Each structure stands twice: as C-alpha cells, then as structure tokens.
Amino acid sequence: MSETSKSLNFIEQIIEEDLENGYSKEELRFRFPPEPNGYLHIGHASSICLNFGLGLRYDAPVNLRFDDTNPAKEEQEFVDAIKQDVEWLGFKWDTERYASDYFQQLYDWAVQLIKDGKAYVDNQSSEEMAIQKGTPTVPGIDSPNRKRSIEENLTLFEKMKSGEFGEGTHVLRAKIDMASSNMLMRDPIMYRILHKTHHRTNTDWCIYPMYDWTHGESDYIEQVSHSFCTLEFAMHRELYNWFLDQVYDDKKVRPKQREFARRNLSHTVVSKRKLLQLVEQGYVTGWDDPRMPTISGLRRRGYTPDSIRNFVETIGIAKRDNLIDVSLLEFNIREHLNKITHRVMGVLNPLKLVITNYPDGQTEWLEAENSPEDESAGSREIPFSKELYIEQEDFKEEANKKFFRLKLGGEVRLKNGYIIKAESCTKDTEGNIVEVQCTYDPKSKSGSGTEESLRRVKGTLHWVSIAHAVAAEIRLYDRLFTDESPDTHKDKDFLDFINPNSLEVITGYVEPGLKDAKPGEQFQFQRMGYFCVDKESTEEKLIFNRTVGLRDSWAKIQENN
Ligand code: ATP
Numbered sequence: 161m162s163e164t165s166k167s168l169n170f171i172e173q174i175i176e177e178d179l180e181n182g183y184s185k186e187e188l189r190f191r192f193p194p195e196p197n198g199y200l201h202i203g204h205a206s207s208i209c210l211n212f213g214l215g216l217r218y219d220a221p222v223n224l225r226f227d228d229t230n231p232a233k234e235e236q237e238f239v240d241a242i243k244q245d246v247e248w249l250g251f252k253w254d255t256e257r258y259a260s261d262y263f264q265q266l267y268d269w270a271v272q273l274i275k276d277g278k279a280y281v282d283n284q285s286s287e288e289m290a291i292q293k294g295t296p297t298v299p300g301i302d303s304p305n306r307k308r309s310i311e312e313n314l315t316l317f318e319k320m321k322s323g324e325f326g327e328g329t330h331v332l333r334a335k336i337d338m339a340s341s342n343m344l345m346r347d348p349i350m351y352r353i354l355h356k357t358h359h360r361t362n363t364d365w366c367i368y369p370m371y372d373w374t375h376g377e378s379d380y381i382e383q384v385s386h387s388f389c390t391l392e393f394a395m396h397r398e399l400y401n402w403f404l405d406q407v408y409d410d411k412k413v414r415p416k417q418r419e420f421a422r423r424n425l426s427h428t429v430v431s432k433r434k435l436l437q438l439v440e441q442g443y444v445t446g447w448d449d450p451r452m453p454t455i456s457g458l459r460r461r462g463y464t465p466d467s468i469r470n471f472v473e474t475i476g477i478a479k480r481d482n483l484i485d486v487s488l489l490e491f492n493i494r495e496h497l498n499k500i501t502h503r504v505m506g507v508l509n510p511l512k513l514v515i516t517n518y519p520d521g522q523t524e525w526l527e528a529e530n531s532p533e534d535e536s537a538g539s540r541e542i543p544f545s546k547e548l549y550i551e552q553e554d555f556k557e558e559a560n561k562k563f564f565r566l567k568l569g570g571e572v573r574l575k576n577g578y579i580i581k582a583e584s585c586t587k588d589t590e591g592n593i594v595e596v597q598c599t600y601d602p603k604s605k606s607g608s609g610t611e612e613s614l615r616r617v618k619g620t621l622h623w624v625s626i627a628h629a630v631a632a633e634i635r636l637y638d639r640l641f642t643d644e645s646p647d648t649h650k651d652k653d654f655l656d657f658i659n660p661n662s663l664e665v666i667t668g669y670v671e672p673g674l675k676d677a678k679p680g681e682q683f684q685f686q687r688m689g690y691f692c693v694d695k696e697s698t699e700e701k702l703i704f705n706r707t708v709g710l711r712d713s714w715a716k717i718q719e720n721n
C-alpha cells in the first residue's frame with residue numbers, strides 16, 4: 161500500500177475500489193442533503209466536510225440538496241441559515257437543489273408503480289396498519305386493500321392529489337413484502353396527505369412523498385454516484401435499492417448508499433429536534449446562542465471555520481457511533497486563536513490597586529507587543545497610571561510559596577510595566593479586600609534596558625488603568641449540560657441535565673484601544689482566555705463572549721501563576 165492509500169478513510173476506500181473496478185472519475189458526484197427543519201450543528205459539519213471534501217479530493221461536483229418533504233416542519237429561515245453555514249465553513253456547492261423540485265417526477269413514477277402493480281392506496285387507520293405490520297420476529301399480515309385493482313388505485317391516488325380526502329385518511333404504500341425480515345420493507349408508505357403550505361411549492365401539493373421514497377430517487381435524478389448517510393439509515397438501504405430498481409435505467413449512474421457513524425459531542429445534544437426544544441422553551445436565546453452546538457452558535461461564540469474543519473478532520477470518519485469530548489473541539493479553537501489573535505489586557509473581577517509612590521495625575525504610555533507568535537503584528541501603546549485594576553484572585557494577604565501572584569510584602573511585575581510590591585490593603589465592613597496599596601520600582605520598567613528592568617520576579621499580572629479602561633459586558637460560558645451524554649438516559653429527559661450556570665454575565669474592564677472593536681473581532685485577554693465581540697455589541701455598550709479559556713479547566717490542571 162502506498163502512503164496515501166494508507167491514510168484513506170473507509171469511505172474513500174469505497175470510492176477508490178469503485179474507480180479500480182472501472183467506475184469513471186467523471187461520474188463521481190456527491191451531495192450534502194439537509195432537511196430544512198432547523199439549523200446545522202457540529203454533527204452536520206462532519207457530513208459537510210466529508211461530502212465537500214470528497215468533491216475537492218476527486219474534483220467532482222457536490223450538490224447542496226434540501227430534502228424538503230415535510231412542510232409541517234420546514235421553513236425558508238432554515239434554508240437561508242443552512243446556506244450561510246455551509247459557505248462560512250468554506251465550501252462551495254455545484255448546484256442548489258430541492259427535493260420539492262422533483263415532486264412532479266416522483267408523482268409520475270408513483271403512478272407508474274401503481275400501474276405496474278407495485279403500489280396501492282390504503283385507507284385503513286394508522287392503528288390498524290401498525291397492528292398488521294407485525295414485529296421484528298412476527299411477520300406482518302397483508303392489508304385488505306393490498307388487492308385493490310390498478311384502476312381503483314389510480315382513481316384514489318388522483319383524488320388524494322386533488323385534495324378530496326382529509327389528512328390521515330389515505331396513504332399510498334409500496335407493495336413489497338409484509339413478511340420481510342426488514343420491517344421497513346413491509347409495504348412502506350410512499351405518500352401521505354398534508355393540507356399544509358410548503359415553503360417552496362405553496363399549495364400546489366397536498367400529498368407529500370415520504371423521505372425514503374424521495375431521497376434515493378432525488379440522488380438518482382441528480383446522478384449522485386455515492387450517497388453517504390449516517391448509520392441509522394443502514395436498514396433503509398434495502399428499501400433505497402428497491403425504490404431505485406423501479407425506475408433505474410441501466411445507461412445511467414446508479415447511486416450507491418453507504419453509511420458512516422453519527423458524531424456526538426459530549427455535554428450537549430446534536431439533534432435538531434432537541435435543539436429546537438431548547439430554543440422554543442427558552443433555555444437559550446436562539447439558534448445562535450453561543451452555548452449551542454450549532455454552527456451559528458459556534459460562530460457567534462468565536463469559533464473559526466478552520467478550527468471546526470480541523471476538529472472534524474481530527475475525529476475522522478468512523479463506522480461506529482461514539483461520543484467525542486467537547487474538550488477536543490476546544491483544543492482546536494485554542495490552537496487557531498493562539499496564532500491569529502492579538503494579546504490585550506482585560507480584567508474580569510476588578511480589585512483596585514493604588515501605587516502610592518507614583519505621581520498623582522500622571523499617565524505613561526507603555527509599549528505592548530501584540531503577538532508573541534507573530535512579530536509582524538507589531539505593538540501598541542497602553543496607558544499606565546497611579547490607580548489600576550488587577551484581578552481579585554491575583555491578590556492574597558497571605559499565601560504560601562507556590563502563590564506566584566501578589567501578596568503582602570511580595571513583588572510581581574505588571575505586564576509591560578513595572579515591578580510593584582504590595583504594602584497594605586483595605587477591607588470593607590464584611591472583611592472583603594477592596595483596595596491594595598503598593599509601591600513601584602521606577603527603574604524596573606519593562607524594556608527600558610536598566611538592570612532593574614531585567615530583574616526577574618516570579619509572577620506577572622495583567623492590569624488596566626482605571627481612568628482609561630473601558631467597561632464591557634463579559635459573557636462567560638460553561639457547558640450547557642452537566643451530564644456528558646444528556647440524551648442517553650432511559651429514565652430521564654435531557655432537559656433534566658441543563659446546567660443552570662451555563663451563562664455568567666459580569667462587567668469587566670478592558671484597555672482603551674478596544675473601545676471601537678467591532679462584532680466578530682477576536683482577542684486573547686492575557687491570562688483570561690480568548691474573547692470575541694458579540695453581535696449585540698454597540699458603541700455605547702461593548703459586549704464580549706468568552707470563546708474558551710486558555711487552558712482546559714476541566715482537565716483540572718492546577719496552575720499557580
Ligand atoms: P437531526 O437528528 O439533527 O435532525 P438529521 O440527520 O435529521 O439530523 P439532516 O438535515 O437530515 O439531519 O442531515 C443532513 C446530513 O447530515 C445527513 O446526511 C445526516 O446523515 C448528516 N448528519 C446529521 N447529523 C449528523 C451527525 N451528528 N454526525 C454526522 N452526520 C450527521
């Protein structure tokens with residue numbers, strides 16, 4: 161095996177085998193087929209990267225096909241959001257398709273199936289049909305309507321189409337095998353009546369094709385060569401093939417369905433139905449709430465397309481379902497943001513610090529490097545003055561040797577500035593420390609070249625000048641669920657595991673240069689994590705989302721500096 165073939169995933173191997181067996185490369189064609197009944201989530205990213213990745217690898221077209229067969233749950237809003245997300249992830253589709261564009265063709269084929277004696281109208285209740293269906297171990301029994309004449313079936317199907325019947329009164333079923341060991345082959349429903357307006361076909365139709373009937377035939381119409389779907393469709397493959405057999409012309413490409421594992425992310429849910437519940441029941445503020453595992457939520461949280469694509473590549477394509485730890489996703493965004501963001505200073509829990517030997521009213525502009533990773537990022541100037549904010553947790557009256565931050569009698573360096581020594585502190589009536597008084601060493605200024613500027617002290621703290629700092633709303637996020645797999649408990653609902661503390665809103669203070677930061681801009685707040693400006697941020701009110709902390713806090717790494 162060559163180096164490249166070794167690294168092929170099993171889906172690519174299937175294609176390579178087909179090519180070896182005489183399949184023409186020109187015939188390769190793929191599709192990403194979302195149902196427009198919700199926003200895309202991180203699981204979909206796997207499917208998007210797989211299908212569009214194959215397109216790039218084999219230089220083959222990839223369609224974006226909306227499987228829009230259920231007007232009760234589908235909306236234009238979802239179509240628009242899906243298109244935006246696929247583009248944002250960095251992919252281009254060949255053509256934009258809709259299963260609803262094929263409704264007439266599907267109807268014509270269904271009529272042909274009736275004429276061939278392979279489909280019939282059933283007007284029993286759904287309960288009756290369910291009983292006749294049997295169980296996986298007990299064969300089903302034929303519907304009394306299975307023997308209906310072709311003429312009668314044609315008439316009834318026509319009446320279904322023209323709106324003469326109510327919802328749930330009639331269905332069209334494929335006539336396959338009520339004793340099949342595959343329950344899906346026991347005369348599956350092809351059409352149901354829905355007196356609903358469709359987001360594209362409006363009221364043109366009141367019968368709608370079922371997903372199984374639609375999906376494979378749509379692949380065939382588009383001449384998709386390989387139709388990749390998730391494992392829950394493995395049992396559907398037999399039906400997919402049966403439906404294809406009815407319409408297949410052997411001069412054309414016959415689509416091939418193959419399955420791969422769904423990707424599940426820990427501490428969240430990846431099911432549009434459940435995500436919709438979170439939105440509708442107000443557990444989150446919308447589909448793009450930064451706590452949501454949706455592509456739009458991740459984008460608003462500050463995730464980059466690169467980080468998501470890298471994550472998807474890292475986890476790869478699998479044959480078995482499994483749970484991916486969300487910390488792997490966080491690792492990928494940290495890696496990317498480390499490369500591309502400027503370092504700035506922001507204090508989240510301010511504690512006032514007064515430098516008693518610093519001149520009143522003086523402002524000094526200190527030079528600060530924008531990125532240690534990238535010299536070309538240059539530097540900026542930040543104001544320093546007598547009164548500063550530091551982080552509350554960076555000061556203790558007394559602490560052991562391992563505490564490298566500020567304690568009474570101890571020294572630290574203020575980042576880009578001077579070495580200070582804590583002399584005393586003031587408390588409120590409840591004993592909370594409200595101010596720290598320090599002295600500074602005027603000769604110790606960073607970068608000034610003096611002996612004192614080179615003196616090493618153990619801790620370095622970030623800070624902002626109180627007179628110059630800009631107040632900002634800071635939104636800190638935690639896992640949306642307390643359980644790593646909230647929707648897998650038999651006796652509990654996933655909503656029982658909602659983390660009540662998944663959002664904490666505080667007021668922090670950032671260096672003045674951030675005053676005009678625009679929605680979407682991203683920064684590293686030194687020692688505090690990666691932040692991006694939220695879409696709700698305005699000139700009057702600056703709002704930051706914390707994308708991710710600097711380290712995996714859940715890994716319980718005890719850091720003391
Ligand atoms: P959901 O349960 O979230 O509604 P779905 O499978 O019904 O998911 P579709 O819009 O039909 O959503 O999905 C489009 C494509 O994305 C399908 O091919 C589907 O198999 C794939 N897909 C959906 N969820 C995942 C996932 N968690 N991991 C990998 N692929 C997925």
Ligand code: MG
Pocket residue numbers: 195
């Ligand atoms: Mg689906």
